[in-house]
Amino acid sequence: MASIVLLTVKHTAQTKVKRCLGSHFKGLAGGNAPSVFLLSGNESLSRGLGLRFMSHGTAGRSAAGSTRTGALALGGAAAVTAAVVGFLANANHFQRAEMATKIPLKSKEEGDIAERCKGFMSAPVTDISVLEERKNEMSTRMEMMIMETQAEFCKALEEVDGGTFKVDKWQRKEGGGGISCVMQDGKVFEKAGVNVSVVFGYLTEEAAKQMRSRGKVLKGKDGKLPFCAMGVSSVIHPKNPHIPTVHFNYRYFEIEEEDGSKQWWFGGGTDLTPVYIDKKDAFHFHNTLKKACDKHHPKYYPEFKKWCDKYFYVRHRGETRGIGGIFFDDLDSPNQEEAFNFVKSCARTVVPCYLPIVKKHLNDSFTQDEKDWQQVRRGRYVEFNLVYDRGVKFGLATPGSRIESILMSLPLTARWEYMHKPVKGSREAEMLEVLRNPKEWV
Amino acid sequence: MASIVLLTVKHTAQTKVKRCLGSHFKGLAGGNAPSVFLLSGNESLSRGLGLRFMSHGTAGRSAAGSTRTGALALGGAAAVTAAVVGFLANANHFQRAEMATKIPLKSKEEGDIAERCKGFMSAPVTDISVLEERKNEMSTRMEMMIMETQAEFCKALEEVDGGTFKVDKWQRKEGGGGISCVMQDGKVFEKAGVNVSVVFGYLTEEAAKQMRSRGKVLKGKDGKLPFCAMGVSSVIHPKNPHIPTVHFNYRYFEIEEEDGSKQWWFGGGTDLTPVYIDKKDAFHFHNTLKKACDKHHPKYYPEFKKWCDKYFYVRHRGETRGIGGIFFDDLDSPNQEEAFNFVKSCARTVVPCYLPIVKKHLNDSFTQDEKDWQQVRRGRYVEFNLVYDRGVKFGLATPGSRIESILMSLPLTARWEYMHKPVKGSREAEMLEVLRNPKEWV
Structure with missing residues (x-):
């Protein structure tokens, strides 16, 4: 939920189809050129993991670690200006992505827009009339x-907690906005945040320069490069130390050039941060994710599991944040439809991944020592x-960000003890051992 | 106490006097060239504040904001490798600093080394025999x-708390070490840390390159540039929300070139972070600092007060961390003796600045709401x-740092509430108003 995302730009689709970006930009004032907008999520790209298997087409991508030399840093769930860390657009992907956008398949379950909106936590960011007009667009x-x-997860959490989410719908003056749902100091949850953001705007001149310096000239209309980004992200901190913290984020990004060519990709992941190891929970969580991944590609789970362990690494402690899950970015293969279907599968896995674990430990008793260890974790x-x-770093560095949405991922309470060391052989030591040496759970 | 410091390198002293660095390096193994050591403190340089008044000599320094283009980032209270952000050596200061080192005045109160060491929290980092041998060196x-x-402050805190500091003496394999004193969960103090570090080593090749790129070629013996840095730093988090948190750090840095020329400077500061505003406390704290500063230069207090407000600014919140105090870096004027005397005056002001405030509020009653507001602050x-x-950032990014010393500045407990907003007209709102608009207290 940390409400910020680093979105990478790599794939270009040359397409003549009506672009979603057009609709977003219709209502935009013309004077805010050097700003970019963005997304929610507290991940970014973790480079160096080979994702070559995801490539196909006449000229495949080289290993992710080498083709991807940078990232678009996009602050969000907030109004933000662009922070462009780097950029690499690979012309080899034109053909591939084009193929994808020519298959505007719509899954059967995507029914009437207005009807579906009734079940949401709030009206969507984009006007329902615009959504209806462009219902086939990604x-x-x-x-x-x-x-x-967001709605499915919030309702599942409300049911188990008995409390109610506070819903804040906010607008970003440069374009777009978001819906932040927060439940604080509930019966079961210390702090639960589920955030949606849909933001759009223009690439800064600096960002465009960065791109050019990476070997790809991106031309925008009147020097502006329209972007559109959206995502759902969440962090849930329960009170009971036997119920783990969960985090997930799923996001989509588009960028459009002057000639109408479009680049797009997906990113996301779900990961678990327990206070104590419960091997059955760990298996259930990872296995549920694995089954969702396996439906789409046999290598997704093993690769994205590794990527997750690598990304959520607290270097100065020499430990991972939790026991991982999956993490991916920059997903544009095998085509847009299938990539979307994969992301949808992942998003639908959040409730079955997490809620059974919550319910299992709902009434677990705990000691003050266990609570203290939870606070140390x-x-x-927080670290x-x-x-x-x-994402958090760029969000905080970006004037105008919605800080409350960015920092709603922080727990209600935390603790720092000088020289804290669990007793050898204790359950706390067992937890640390796992964080220091990530395991295969499935 | 955040145990890390960014130390700036600017001043060069050409002197033939026996250098302190020599003694430190005598015992160093030869194989660890590309590493630098360092210091404690959670400040760094805050650029842009004009300190021109501190210059003298034939060719004065231009305003700090323009002469100072970089900093040596030195991780410490820990074993660290060098992180050199930048560097500027100003040849104009040769003459000035030389003058200084030719006046090896020793204040009368600096008596017998061995006798003085008896009052310390631990044996010093440097062997007493070495200190005695070089007792006149800075x-x-x-x-x-x-x-x-460290001893004076720890004893004053122990007296008021009734608890005892845990003393950890640690060594840094590359050279030097430190003494970390921590009292946790005491009667009065939630977490009190007072840290000394004395570290030395060599400048990395990268660091040397950085220096050259800034217009000054620094030649080291066999390509190595010996450094020596030391400091005392502290953060005290009391339990009672009516007793403010205090932080201070005082530090000294030396670097030596091949020809024996030496650069040196001092840095430091003391600042207060109350949970509620008590104007009398604020006046006492600032006025005590001002009186110490005024003995040395009428512009020290006003300039260093501004610098402090600027450095301790939480940008994403639009508020300062606390109500400030003083902060300075890069102090090499009017001469080494007087700069040292000033730093000594500041260090001796810590107890009279803070302890009267602690004692005044020792028995103040407080509500749970007041405690919660303290936790939010x-x-x-932490943010x-x-x-x-x-300092913290570089320390955490530096492999081999003593993380526990770096992070002992974090409170035992903290709290993040979504959308926390004090009631208009409340004492919490009054505090926020001051943090958003730093005041003149004296």
């Missing part, structure tokens, strides 16, 4: 999907989010 | 002074230290 389908994910969670999470 | 005088400051303290403090 941006609409993704916005509907993330709104559904919460401190490490990761404030020190390493690229 | 590095020795500074090490003795920071050890005395503690959260902001500053993890997001902005350059």
Whole structure:
């Protein structure tokens, strides 16, 4: 939920189809050129993991670690200006992505827009009339999907907690906005945040320069490069130390050039941060994710599991934030439809991944020592989010960000003890051992 | 106490006097060239504040904002490798600093080394025999002074709390070490840390390159540039929300070139972070600092007060961390003796600045709401230290740092509430108003 995302730009689709971006930009004032907008999520790209298997087409991508030399850093769930870390657009993907956008398949379950909106936590960011007008476009389908994910997850949490989410709908003056749902100090949850953001705007001149310096000239209309980004993200911190913290984020990004060519990709992931190891929980969580992944590609789970362990690493502690899950970015294969279907599968897995674990430990008793250990682990969670999470870092560095949405991923309470060391052989030591040496759970 | 410091390199002293660095390096193994060591403190340089008045000599320094283009980032209270952000050596200061080192005045109060060491929290980092052998050198005088400051402050805190500091003496394999004193969960103090570090080593090749790129070629013996840095730093988080948090750090740095020319400077500051505004406390704290500053230069207090407000600014919140105090870096004027005397005056002001405030509020009653507000402010303290403090950031990014010393500045407990907003007209709102608009207290 850390409400910020680093979105990478790599894939270009030359297409003549009506672009979602057009609809977003219709209502935009012309004077805010050097600003970019963005997304929610507390991940970013973790480079260096080979994702070559995801490539196909006449000229495949080289290993992710080498083709991807940078990222678009996009602050969000907030109004933000662009922070462009780097950029590489690979011309080899034109053909591939084009293929994808020529298959505007719509899954059967995507029914009447207005009807579906009734079940959301709030009206969507984009006007229902615009969504209806463009219901076959990926941006609409993704916005509907993330709104559904938010609603489904919030309702499942409300049911188990008995409390109610506070819903804040906010607008970003440069374009777009978001819906932040927060339940604080509930019966079961210390702090639960589920955030949707749908933002759009223009690439800064600096960002465009960065792109050019990476070997790809991107031309925008009147020097502006329109972007559109959206995502759902969440962090849930329960009170009981036997119920783990969960985090997930699923996001979609588009960028459009002057000639109408479009680049797009998906990113996301779900990961678990327990206070104590419960091997059955760990198996259930990872296995549920694996089954969702396996339906789409046999290598997704093993690769995205590794990527997750690598991304959520608290370097100065020499430990991972939790026991991982999956993490991916920059997904544009095998085609847009299938990539979307995969992301949808992942998003639909959030409730079955997490809720059975919550319910299982709902009435577990715990000691003050166990609560203290939870608080120490919460401190490490804060350390990761404030020190390493690229999304949070760029969000905080970006004037005009919605800070409350960015920092709603922080726990209600945390603790730092000098020289804290669990007793050898204790359950706390067992937890640390797992964080220091990530395991295969499935 | 955040145990890391960014130390700036600017001043060069050509001197033939026996250098402190020599003694430190005598015992160093030869194989660890590309590493630098360092210091404690959670400040760094805050650029842009004009300190022109501090210059003298034939060719004065231009305003600090323009002469100072970089900093040596030195991780410490820990074993660290060098992180060199930048560097500027100004040849105009040769003459000035030379003047200084030719006046090896020793204040009368600096008596017998062995006798003074008896009052310390631990044996000093440098062997007593080495300190005695080089008792007139600035590095020795500074090490003795920071050890005395640590002892004086720890004893004053122990007296008021009734608890005892845990003393950890640690070594840094590359050279030097430190003494970390921590009292946790005491009667009065939630977490109190007072840290000394005295570290030395060599400049990395990258660091040397950085220096050359800034217009000054620094030649080291066999390509190595010996450094020596030391400091005392502390953060005290009391339990009672009516007793403010205090932080201070005083530090000294030396670098030596092949021809024996030496650069040196001092840095430091003391600042207060109350949970509620007490104007009398604020006046007492600032006025005590002002009186110490005024003895040395009428512009020190006003300039260093501004610098402090600027450095301890939590940008994403639009508020300062606390109500400030003083902050300075890069102090090499009017001469080494007087600069040292000023730093000593500041260090001796810590107890009279803070302890009367602690004693005044020792038995103040407080409500749960007041405690909660303290915890929210503690959260902001964590945000500053993890997001902005350059010392912490470099320390965490530096493999081999003593993380526990770096992070002992974090409170025992902290809290993050979504959309926390004090009631209009409340004492919490009054505090926020002051943090958003720093005041003149004297």
